[in-house]
Amino acid sequence: MSALLDRHSVLLESLLEGLGSPLHVVLPEVFEQNVLALRDAFAAAGADADILFAKKANKANCYMRAAAELGIGVDVASAAELVNALAGGIPGRRIGISGPEKDDGLHALAVQHGCLVAVDSLSELRRLAATAERARATVRVLLRTRVSSQPRSRFGMAAEERHAATALCGELAGAVSLHGFSFHLAGYSTAERAVAANEMIDHCADARRHGSSSARLVDIGGGLPVRYVDPQRWSEFLAQNEPTQYHANKEFKDFYPYGGKSPGQAVRDLMGHPVDDRETLAQRATRDGIRFIVEPGRALLDQAGFTLYRVEQVDDRRGTDGYAIVTVAGSSFSLSEQWFDSDYLPDPILLPPHQAAEELFPSCVAGSTCLENDLLTWRKIAFPRPVRRGDHLVYLNTAGYQMDSNESPFHDAPLPLKVVLRGGDKNPPRWRLDRL
Numbered sequence: 001m002s003a004l005l006d007r008h009s010v011l012l013e014s015l016l017e018g019l020g021s022p023l024h025v026v027l028p029e030v031f032e033q034n035v036l037a038l039r040d041a042f043a044a045a046g047a048d049a050d051i052l053f054a055k056k057a058n059k060a061n062c063y064m065r066a067a068a069e070l071g072i073g074v075d076v077a078s079a080a081e082l083v084n085a086l087a088g089g090i091p092g093r094r095i096g097i098s099g100p101e102k103d104d105g106l107h108a109l110a111v112q113h114g115c116l117v118a119v120d121s122l123s124e125l126r127r128l129a130a131t132a133e134r135a136r137a138t139v140r141v142l143l144r145t146r147v148s149s150q151p152r153s154r155f156g157m158a159a160e161e162r163h164a165a166t167a168l169c170g171e172l173a174g175a176v177s178l179h180g181f182s183f184h185l186a187g188y189s190t191a192e193r194a195v196a197a198n199e200m201i202d203h204c205a206d207a208r209r210h211g212s213s214s215a216r217l218v219d220i221g222g223g224l225p226v227r228y229v230d231p232q233r234w235s236e237f238l239a240q241n242e243p244t245q246y247h248a249n250k251e252f253k254d255f256y257p258y259g260g261k262s263p264g265q266a267v268r269d270l271m272g273h274p275v276d277d278r279e280t281l282a283q284r285a286t287r288d289g290i291r292f293i294v295e296p297g298r299a300l301l302d303q304a305g306f307t308l309y310r311v312e313q314v315d316d317r318r319g320t321d322g323y324a325i326v327t328v329a330g331s332s333f334s335l336s337e338q339w340f341d342s343d344y345l346p347d348p349i350l351l352p353p354h355q356a357a358e359e360l361f362p363s364c365v366a367g368s369t370c371l372e373n374d375l376l377t378w379r380k381i382a383f384p385r386p387v388r389r390g391d392h393l394v395y396l397n398t399a400g401y402q403m404d405s406n407e408s409p410f411h412d413a414p415l416p417l418k419v420v421l422r423g424g425d426k427n428p429p430r431w432r433l434d435r436l
């Protein structure tokens, strides 16, 4: 990323001018490095783990191809995601299907392609079994289970329902084959995830006692954290954060933990977590013949993409309000943390690069829709020089959810294009549009 910005910013600017603002740039080589690093982290922690890339985190097809080439799987949560994963070259047996109460159409595709289905309720299990019976097939399933630390989650089965579903899997053995358990956990605590994973190992043992001999998979979900900024700077920021630093004194209650652990550290902490006074999670899993599934979205996309915007207008209110409002071509639907009523905090980089001026230029960044709340960055960023119409902003590390989770054709705007870029470090960069 640094090499691209240092040596090839002219190419980036010309791509943005030619293909329209905003423009997303996706870097499959970084995705590939992240996959290899995560594999190494699990191996070093002494754990057997299958990686399924959580497709919801980014719609680009290039990541599907990269996943297919590296032999990892994909986690999907809709028929459209499943179709795109298959079209990208991922075999059905390496596709996991998650999400609550999946419809019969998605079930039928899952059965036909031999996918692993995480079943969310007893009623879903009955419907899926009926679909498999009609197709004269056996479908591999995980039972999604509520964990003791988050008993009020809307996802997964509580203890009584899980017992009934485990027993039903035994009765429906020709149609469904119980391979293990999964869970949903909000938040990024590795200790809480380790405790939840350990509960799933108990459930596997229980299922095996009740006749499901293949119950040996524990799906620990996604939720591996990404470190966007240095932890020291992050805690300094939190200590002095206050509403006056945002446009219209907006108060944000919660942020993504931008200065958290790296994914590798999180894997070490998770697998090394003591489950009792004798064993770590990885050791207990090995003793019980358990294989993990991990479904990272954000962690595999760390630095694997960024977003460019062209500046349309600068409303310099420094004389009255103390800061400027920079309006860019495009909207916050292509970047923001709005689902979580939060702000995307990493500073954008201003292009073309210029020598820093004597004085910083504080400014928030707005989109060009007619919505008062359409701000890409509410926080007043200290730009190193005055921002001008025609400048470009680079928002870093946007591939994980930021780019396209909320993208919208509001105002009849076309959805932003994605450019796949390879090289740029040792070799000259090559680009193409991201298409199937």
Ligand SMILES: Cc1ncc(COP(=O)(O)O)c(C=O)c1O
Binding pocket: 054, 057, 075, 098, 099, 221, 222, 223, 224, 295, 296, 297, 298, 299
């Ligand atoms: C079932 C499931 N798996 C994986 C993920 C990916 O999570 P993350 O991007 O935090 O790794 C999610 C996120 O919503 C999810 O719901």
